Amino acid sequence: MIAELGHFALILALLAAVMQAAFGLIGPAVDKPAWTAVVRPATSAQFVLVTISLGALVWAFVQNDFSVEYVASNSNSALPLLYRVSAVWGAHEGSLLLWAWILAGWTLAVSWRSGGLPEGFAARVLGILGLVSIGFLLFTLATSNPFARLEPAVPDGRDLNPLLQDPALAAHPPMLYAGYVGLSVAFAFACAAMIEGRLDQTWARWTRPWTTVAWAFLTVGIALGSWWAYYELGWGGYWFWDPVENASFMPWLIATALIHSLAVTEKRGLFKSWTLLLAILAFSLSLLGTFLVRSGVLVSVHSFAADPARGMFILIFLVMIIGGALTLYAWRAPLLRSEAGFEFTSRESFLLFNNILLVVAAAVIFAGTMAPLISDALGLGTLSVGRQYFDPVFLLPTLPLLALAAVGLHSGWKRGRVSDRRAAILWTLLAAVLVTLLLVLGVWEGAKILTPVGFALGVWLILSSLVDPIDRWRRKLTLTPALLGMALAHASLGVFVVSITAVETYTRERDLALAVGEAGQVGEFEYRLTGLSGVEGPNYDALRGEVVVTEGGKPVGVLYPEKRNYWVQRQVMTEAGIDMQWTRDVFVALGEDLGAGRWSVRAQVRPLINYVWFAAVLMALGGIWAACDRRYRREPRA
Amino acid sequence: MTPRQRRVTLVVGILVGVSAAVALAVRAMNENVMFFFDPTQVASGEAPIDKRFRLGGMVRPGTVVREPGTLEMRFVVTDFQKDVSVKYSGIVPDLFRENQGVVAHGRLGADGTFVADEILAKHDENYMPPEVARAIKEKHGGVMPVNPDVRSVPRT
Numbered sequence: 001m002i003a004e005l006g007h008f009a010l011i012l013a014l015l016a017a018v019m020q021a022a023f024g025l026i027g028p029a030v031d032k033p034a035w036t037a038v039v040r041p042a043t044s045a046q047f048v049l050v051t052i053s054l055g056a057l058v059w060a061f062v063q064n065d066f067s068v069e070y071v072a073s074n075s076n077s078a079l080p081l082l083y084r085v086s087a088v089w090g091a092h093e094g095s096l097l098l099w100a101w102i103l104a105g106w107t108l109a110v111s112w113r114s115g116g117l118p119e120g121f122a123a124r125v126l127g128i129l130g131l132v133s134i135g136f137l138l139f140t141l142a143t144s145n146p147f148a149r150l151e152p153a154v155p156d157g158r159d160l161n162p163l164l165q166d167p168a169l170a171a172h173p174p175m176l177y178a179g180y181v182g183l184s185v186a187f188a189f190a191c192a193a194m195i196e197g198r199l200d201q202t203w204a205r206w207t208r209p210w211t212t213v214a215w216a217f218l219t220v221g222i223a224l225g226s227w228w229a230y231y232e233l234g235w236g237g238y239w240f241w242d243p244v245e246n247a248s249f250m251p252w253l254i255a256t257a258l259i260h261s262l263a264v265t266e267k268r269g270l271f272k273s274w275t276l277l278l279a280i281l282a283f284s285l286s287l288l289g290t291f292l293v294r295s296g297v298l299v300s301v302h303s304f305a306a307d308p309a310r311g312m313f314i315l316i317f318l319v320m321i322i323g324g325a326l327t328l329y330a331w332r333a334p335l336l337r338s339e340a341g342f343e344f345t346s347r348e349s350f351l352l353f354n355n356i357l358l359v360v361a362a363a364v365i366f367a368g369t370m371a372p373l374i375s376d377a378l379g380l381g382t383l384s385v386g387r388q389y390f391d392p393v394f395l396l397p398t399l400p401l402l403a404l405a406a407v408g409l410h411s412g413w414k415r416g417r418v419s420d421r422r423a424a425i426l427w428t429l430l431a432a433v434l435v436t437l438l439l440v441l442g443v444w445e446g447a448k449i450l451t452p453v454g455f456a457l458g459v460w461l462i463l464s465s466l467v468d469p470i471d472r473w474r475r476k477l478t479l480t481p482a483l484l485g486m487a488l489a490h491a492s493l494g495v496f497v498v499s500i501t502a503v504e505t506y507t508r509e510r511d512l513a514l515a516v517g518e519a520g521q522v523g524e525f526e527y528r529l530t531g532l533s534g535v536e537g538p539n540y541d542a543l544r545g546e547v548v549v550t551e552g553g554k555p556v557g558v559l560y561p562e563k564r565n566y567w568v569q570r571q572v573m574t575e576a577g578i579d580m581q582w583t584r585d586v587f588v589a590l591g592e593d594l595g596a597g598r599w600s601v602r603a604q605v606r607p608l609i610n611y612v613w614f615a616a617v618l619m620a621l622g623g624i625w626a627a628c629d630r631r632y633r634r635e636p637r638a
Numbered sequence: 639m640t641p642r643q644r645r646v647t648l649v650v651g652i653l654v655g656v657s658a659a660v661a662l663a664v665r666a667m668n669e670n671v672m673f674f675f676d677p678t679q680v681a682s683g684e685a686p687i688d689k690r691f692r693l694g695g696m697v698r699p700g701t702v703v704r705e706p707g708t709l710e711m712r713f714v715v716t717d718f719q720k721d722v723s724v725k726y727s728g729i730v731p732d733l734f735r736e737n738q739g740v741v742a743h744g745r746l747g748a749d750g751t752f753v754a755d756e757i758l759a760k761h762d763e764n765y766m767p768p769e770v771a772r773a774i775k776e777k778h779g780g781v782m783p784v785n786p787d788v789r790s791v792p793r794t
């Protein structure tokens with residue numbers, strides 16, 4: 001009964017979305033305020049209805065209603081409550097519903113916060129968002145109904161994939177989707193501006209906070225996924241250039257470019273059509289990401305369920321949205337001229353290069369991600385592209401990008417020449433080089449070619465982003481949230497670069513074959529297997545190893561890596577044992593029985609690895625801080 | 639410089655930079671892309687001798703042999719037409735099992751043994767790498783051979 005209610009609510013939500021789109025787009029076009037006035041109530045109705053629908057699905061999971069096929073496939077009565085709830089988005093159907101709900105949520109937020117916008121413009125924005133909603137609700141209802149009943153019902157479910165039974169992964173999809181879907185707001189603002197043929201600095205001020213917040217969610221979502229891969233996939237990597245990781249990273253890069261381009265559009269009225277193009281591109285890549293993940297065309301961790309019909313639907317939807325937006329762009333963008341010049345070393349120039357390099361970075365990742373598909377489609381053979389390609393081609397645009405950011409943070413708008421700030425640039429660079437020497441020669445021994453480059457760029461970036469806020473603070477000038485958030489985000493990028501450099505250079509890793517009582521050496525660290533015992537969890541049993549780690553004879557800690565065997569899915573899972581410290585992680589994972597009483601053990605020591613994710617979260621906080629600036633909340637009357 | 643010259647310099651600079659990036663990316667791709675071969679292709683000499691590639695097929699039952707107590711192991715990958723024996727040192731993924739699909743990265747040794755440096759993890763035990771499924775299907779006239787009890791995992 002509850003499931004049918006959810007299904008019915010979803011159908012009504014589709015009707016509400018149709019009203020929202022139709023009145024939002026037609027109302028302003030025929031200039032009927034009475035029509036336009038329907039848009040906001042339709043938006044609220046759509047949100048309420050999708051919420052009821054999602055609530056019904058959550059209820060079915062919590063109540064273990066195994067007569068619902070989706071619940072039966074992805075849950076089990078022995079599954080802990082937290083994972084019964086997160087199992088809602090543990091597979092395709094539910095994650096689409098979550099997507100639709102988050103979209104409805106963003107739309108509602110836009111509807112609430114758009115009181116200061118011109119009525120027609122706000123209606124068009126909501127109308128475009130309604131079109132996107134229609135697409136996703138139709139997709140859910142037509143190809144992936146999560147409420148389908150199972151006849152006859154089964155006594156117990158097939159359980160959630162054990163890989164997904166994890167707190168970080170419970171939060172990963174909602175965060176990632178909040179980012180993906182949030183980019184639809186920037187997209188809708190861009191489309192509305194193109195329809196009206198008007199794009200001014202006020203427009204950029206409306207769009208900026210939405211884009212920044214979406215970007216922040218995307219950042220956290222990607223970081224959570226990476227963190228999970230590190231400790232849950234069992235083998236200690238944090239980024240695999242997996243097609244689906246790329247699919248989330250490409251919109252991130254373009255969204256980052258968009259944030260910077262929007263800054264120029266707001267402050268100086270420049271880069272207008274470029275900003276529009278980025279807004280279209282960012283959301284298109286989000287949709288493409290969904291297509292890549294859900295159609296199963298790519299071999300990846302995430303392609304659990306592959307269904308060509310679904311892929312086809314998303315592809316058509318993708319073509320309509322992107323094609324429509326680009327047509328609109330080709331038709332309208334020439335109206336939106338930017339008329340102002342800038343100095344070659346002004347902030348505008350730096351942001352221009354920032355944009356080019358970010359887009360190039362996204363493009364090379366796109367090429368690497370799509371190459372296997374294209375080669376396969378053209379019958380050129382089945383190939384795969386791995387980190388041997390991605391690592392160098394990604395660093396190619398990003399290393400100059402970091403250097404430009406470190407210099408560009410000192411630059412001023414318009415006529416501001418960066419040479420006026422030569423002293424600050426040189427001092428920060430000198431300090432960065434000194435710190436680098438200290439790190440490479442003093443703290444850690446040994447370095448690869450890129451190690452000093454990475455350290456120097458990271459530290460330089462941190463120092464450079466602090467110069468302006470400190471300078472203003474000393475001169476008793478106002479420090480706005482926008483300024484501080486920006487400084488925090490850039491400093492976090494610096495922290496990120498330093499930590500990645502340390503991890504990539506100084507990680508020590510060995511596969512050992514150990515019997516109980518035996519020990520192996522990884523750098524200064526000794527790993528001694530002291531015991532193996534059976535333990536039982538709520539829905540699995542496990543073999544638990546006891547590994548005592550010492551560093552140069554001093555005790556570090558006892559780690560308990562597990563080899564879990566989940567009962568329902570009969571799946572074996574590796575649970576790593578990790579000792580987290582501020583300066584490094586000591587990691588151990590249990591492999592398999594090698595015979596002769598020995599077990600294979602993967603032992604790693606990774607310095608500074610936690611700062612990789614910590615920096616990403618700080619970066620996102622910086623973005624949210626900046627988006628909270630009062631400037632964006634003042635009611636703009638156009 | 640006049641504004642016009644400056645703009646031209648800027649555009650030329652960007653073009654040069656972007657084309658350099660594209661050229662390097664294409665080069666990197668040519669050098670670092672790995673192709674997939676099945677055992678039949680390896681047997682007929684289609685696979686490269688000096689380059690890493692991906693070998694895929696099924697792990698032939700009864701062929702997984704370990705040097706007891708060490709990380710050294712050997713097994714045979716088959717597409718039910720030809721076999722290739724594989725040597726590997728290290729930890730295999732949780733779902734590596736006899737009679738299961740497998741993808742190995744590595745090089746072909748002089749003696750015809752494939753020396754793997756990476757065995758690919760699969761995250762679902764019913765999951766078959768698509769290229770493996772296709773390679774095997776082609777050999778069997780569109781019918782996938784049935785795995786006799788892939789779910790018999792001993793409880794630890």
